Amino acid sequence: MVFQLFLTFLKIGAFTFGGGYAMIPLIEREVCTNKKWLESKDILEVVAIAETTPGPIAINAATFVGYKKAGFLGALAATLGVVLPSFLIISALSFILVRFREYKPVVYAFMGIRAAVLALILKALFTMYKAAKKDIFAYVIMGVALCLVAVLKIDAFFVILGCALAGLIYTVIATRKAGRV
Secondary structure (H helix, E strand, C coil): CHHHHHHHHHHHHHCCCCCHHHHHHHHHHHHHHHCCCCCHHHHHHHHHHHHHCCCCHHHHHHHHHHHHHHHHHHHHHHHHHHHHHHHHHHHHHHHHHHHHCCCHHHHHHHHHHHHHHHHHHHHHHHHHHHHCCCCHHHHHHHHHHHHHHHHCCCCHHHHHHHHHHHHHHHHHHHHHHCCCC
C-alpha cells in the first residue's frame, strides 16, 4: 500500500502543472475512481482540510490521503511522491530557463501551459461546486469571501477563519431551531 501511494502521487505530481488546485481533478480520479481508496464525496473534505492547514494544497491533500490509507508511512510516501517530480522538474527548468528564457519556443510553451493550468483550476472549481451544499447561506458566504479577498485584498487566511466561524455559528443556530440540541 505504501509503495502504491508513492507511485500514485508520483504520477500525479509528474503530470500536473499549475499547483494544487490543478491537481485536485487528478487526485480525485486516481484516489476515488481508479484506486477506490476514497469516495468522490470525500474529496471535498480532503480539499477543505488541505486548504485550512499550512502549506501547499497538493502536498497537504497527498499527506492526508496517505495517512488515511496507511498511517505515517503512507503520509510520508504520498508526500514524497507528489513533491519529488516538482523538485526535479524545477531544478532542471531553472537551469534551462536561465539560458533560454528569450527563446520563442520556450515563451510559447509557457503560454500554452498557463492556458492548460487555467482549465484544470476551472475543472477543480466546477467539481467542488457540484459537491458543495447549495443554499442561501453558502452563496452569501461565497460572495462575501470573494469580495473580501478579491476586492478588499484581505488575507485569505483570515477570510477562511471567518468563514469557518460563520459556518459553525450557522450550524449551531440551525440545529437549535430544528430542536436537535
